[in-house]
Amino acid sequence: MMKKIMTVDDSPTVRQMVGMTLREAGYEVIEAVDGVDALRRLETESIGMLITDLNMPRLDGVGLIRAVRDNPANRFIPIIMLTTESHEKKKQDGKAAGASGWIVKPFKPEQLLGVVRMVMI
Amino acid sequence: MIESLGDIFKEESLEILGELEHSLLELEESPDDQEVIGRVFRSLHTIKGSGGMAGLNDISAFAHEVETVFEEVRSGAIVVTPLLVNLTLAARDQIKRMVDAYCGGAPVDAAEIARISAGLRLLVAAGGKAAPLTEARQTAVAVGGMVTYRIRFHLDPNIFFHGVNPLYLLKELQRLGDCWIVAQTDAIPPLEEFDPERCYLYWDVILTTDRGQNAIEDVFIFVADTCRLEIHAIDDDRIVDDGDYKRLGEILIERGDLRAADLLAALSERQRLGDVLVEKKLATPGQISAALVEQERVQQQRESRKITEFASSIRVRSDKLDSLVNLIGELVTVQARLSQIATEQQGADLLNVSEVVERLTWELRDQVLTIRMLPIGTTFNKLRRLVHDLSQELDKNIQLVTEGAETELDKTVIERLNDPLVHLIRNCIDHGIEAPEVRAQKGKPRNGAVFLSAVHEGANVVLRVRDDGAGINREAVRRRAEQQGLLTPGAEVGDRDLFACILAPGFSTATTVTEVSGRGVGMDVVRQAVEALRGVLDIASTPGQGTTFTIKLPLTLAIIDGLLVQLAGDHYVLPLAAVEECIELRRDDAVSHGRNIVIIRGEIVPFIRLRDFFAIATAAPEIEQIVIVNVEGARVGFALDAVIGQHQTVIKSLGKVYQEVQGISGATILGNGSVALILDLPQLARAQQVLEAAAVA
Numbered sequence: 001m002m003k004k005i006m007t008v009d010d011s012p013t014v015r016q017m018v019g020m021t022l023r024e025a026g027y028e029v030i031e032a033v034d035g036v037d038a039l040r041r042l043e044t045e046s047i048g049m050l051i052t053d054l055n056m057p058r059l060d061g062v063g064l065i066r067a068v069r070d071n072p073a074n075r076f077i078p079i080i081m082l083t084t085e086s087h088e089k090k091k092q093d094g095k096a097a098g099a100s101g102w103i104v105k106p107f108k109p110e111q112l113l114g115v116v117r118m119v120m121i
Numbered sequence: 122m123i124e125s126l127g128d129i130f131k132e133e134s135l136e137i138l139g140e141l142e143h144s145l146l147e148l149e150e151s152p153d154d155q156e157v158i159g160r161v162f163r164s165l166h167t168i169k170g171s172g173g174m175a176g177l178n179d180i181s182a183f184a185h186e187v188e189t190v191f192e193e194v195r196s197g198a199i200v201v202t203p204l205l206v207n208l209t210l211a212a213r214d215q216i217k218r219m220v221d222a223y224c225g226g227a228p229v230d231a232a233e234i235a236r237i238s239a240g241l242r243l244l245v246a247a248g249g250k251a252a253p254l255t256e257a258r259q260t261a262v263a264v265g266g267m268v269t270y271r272i273r274f275h276l277d278p279n280i281f282f283h284g285v286n287p288l289y290l291l292k293e294l295q296r297l298g299d300c301w302i303v304a305q306t307d308a309i310p311p312l313e314e315f316d317p318e319r320c321y322l323y324w325d326v327i328l329t330t331d332r333g334q335n336a337i338e339d340v341f342i343f344v345a346d347t348c349r350l351e352i353h354a355i356d357d358d359r360i361v362d363d364g365d366y367k368r369l370g371e372i373l374i375e376r377g378d379l380r381a382a383d384l385l386a387a388l389s390e391r392q393r394l395g396d397v398l399v400e401k402k403l404a405t406p407g408q409i410s411a412a413l414v415e416q417e418r419v420q421q422q423r424e425s426r427k428i429t430e431f432a433s434s435i436r437v438r439s440d441k442l443d444s445l446v447n448l449i450g451e452l453v454t455v456q457a458r459l460s461q462i463a464t465e466q467q468g469a470d471l472l473n474v475s476e477v478v479e480r481l482t483w484e485l486r487d488q489v490l491t492i493r494m495l496p497i498g499t500t501f502n503k504l505r506r507l508v509h510d511l512s513q514e515l516d517k518n519i520q521l522v523t524e525g526a527e528t529e530l531d532k533t534v535i536e537r538l539n540d541p542l543v544h545l546i547r548n549c550i551d552h553g554i555e556a557p558e559v560r561a562q563k564g565k566p567r568n569g570a571v572f573l574s575a576v577h578e579g580a581n582v583v584l585r586v587r588d589d590g591a592g593i594n595r596e597a598v599r600r601r602a603e604q605q606g607l608l609t610p611g612a613e614v615g616d617r618d619l620f621a622c623i624l625a626p627g628f629s630t631a632t633t634v635t636e637v638s639g640r641g642v643g644m645d646v647v648r649q650a651v652e653a654l655r656g657v658l659d660i661a662s663t664p665g666q667g668t669t670f671t672i673k674l675p676l677t678l679a680i681i682d683g684l685l686v687q688l689a690g691d692h693y694v695l696p697l698a699a700v701e702e703c704i705e706l707r708r709d710d711a712v713s714h715g716r717n718i719v720i721i722r723g724e725i726v727p728f729i730r731l732r733d734f735f736a737i738a739t740a741a742p743e744i745e746q747i748v749i750v751n752v753e754g755a756r757v758g759f760a761l762d763a764v765i766g767q768h769q770t771v772i773k774s775l776g777k778v779y780q781e782v783q784g785i786s787g788a789t790i791l792g793n794g795s796v797a798l799i800l801d802l803p804q805l806a807r808a809q810q811v812l813e814a815a816a817v818a
Contacts, residue, residue, distance in 0.1 A: 119343070
């Protein structure tokens, strides 16, 4: 299994937290600032897993998930959404679009790693 | 003024509360022990008194309430029940919270105080038998048993498009506990209809875990809305059920894989049920094997439980064991007499019988003594809480690492080891292990560790309490010892002699290492307790790396190999393990030296005249015997009239009246019915050093 993970979030804080946690755990991490940026990078990168925020400018999380799943190469990769408690509806949309799971913000590094291990190992 | 008084009270009360908890746990095990009840009472009393002194009337009043209950217990009006112990433990925790609150911690819950008080009052009213409360502690005990679950899950056929890999779900389940998995493959279509991007399988899992059903549900959290998940608890550690587990047909019906009517029909076939069901297509081979796995698994669990139940279910009152050991003691004594007579009379038949009796007696003795052996692990577990609490109280993060919990020791020894171990560990944590910041500066891990090990070494059990702290501050010990007159200022002393000072009565452990004020008993109490068990306490320390306390104990208290000796017509016994050699002492030798020393192969050995020590008026014989023994690493001689020989010594303790007698640790009965006193060698040796020191001064 490829240990390369893309994290997409418009908040540099979240990107850095996710990135640092995963890099320390031995994963390779690619950061993207929103859906459009993520899709552009995916043209040249192949990844083992995607972790994306839902509320983002330009292309939001649900749209990104749908677009990623459309690419046959990414049909089976795990996709994790970062949501807040209030985003129940968005979570459902995300699942419908093909997300594998979710993490509720705010979360601790060990929670993130727990979920990553659960879907990717 | 009031501040410093409060600080002192805080430290003191935390220590007493630690002891109180410890006593209460002990009380739970031996609810009739008056000595423990007394300790609990005294602890509460002290807290009440010092709380009042520090102006903390609420703590004082609450402690008073609990103390009143134990006054009743002490007088015998109330019996000790697990409920009383739990309630008092809750009270103890509450007092601790009150102390914490006073020192700036979270405010206490007055309702909790009222609840405990009410419970105690009810208990007093009912004479200790009522059960008014079922909260907190009791429910806390209930969780954590091993439960076996039957789990079946069908995933959405399109699950792969959500990036979910079923393998990872199974791996998550395996992390929860012992897991048996059967994949059900009967829905896989023929190859021409097969779509590799669909999930055709479903799974039956038998999982034994102590994590609870929620943990299992959490594994499926991402697929919960599309997954058909069934979880049933089918077996539970806490339920005693020694019957056989369900039969195959029952399991299949319970799982919904088979209809009852079909089962009845299949059973009438008189073949193996599984074969019939598969043949008739009433169930798939996968379903059958999953049910069989379940049956086997639960059966296994129950078998293993049964074994442990059997192993632990032989309960005998300990006084019965004690009287058995006493009887064995008598038997050993009589057998010794028999052997002696047989040897004297030289009758072949009698000798034969006597030898067989001797062999059987030894075997019987060994067997009975092993019955009294218990693993020391229970004591270790109690110490875990101590370490946990102490490290919190002192704001140090300390881990207790134990080794050899299965090591077996005489029951009495284990009970009496508790206090010394508590004291040593307290010492390690309080004085040995540095504060986290200090440790970090020294390049050590911030978290300290206390290592506790028990191991058999020959006829002894060796317990070690080691910390990875700063080690004993030799300079501080020396200064203190010089102040107290234990050492001559400026004298060259080795570690052994220096550390021996720590064990001297009244030597304050606090000033030896840190300037933290120390209270309570000193290390001499530990030494006394160890010596009362005929053990030896040893200290080793490496600066910057830590301190090791070693307690070496004989395996059993009841019977020892002794050396029988004679003095002025009476018999005495010395523990043979300590004896190194016997030499003769002529009267003119003794006179020429003046002081009580002999020279053996160029080595000066001090000796003590037992005749003088016990103030026996008769004159010594022309040639005396000196038995050289090793006491705490030093060679000391004991002058007496005659050495008779090796003797299997059954130790009888002396009555209370004789407990304070110096130099005698017990007595034994000889083959002819007369009594021989057992000498307490370390005590004698120390008495001699005291006498010598007095002579020098």
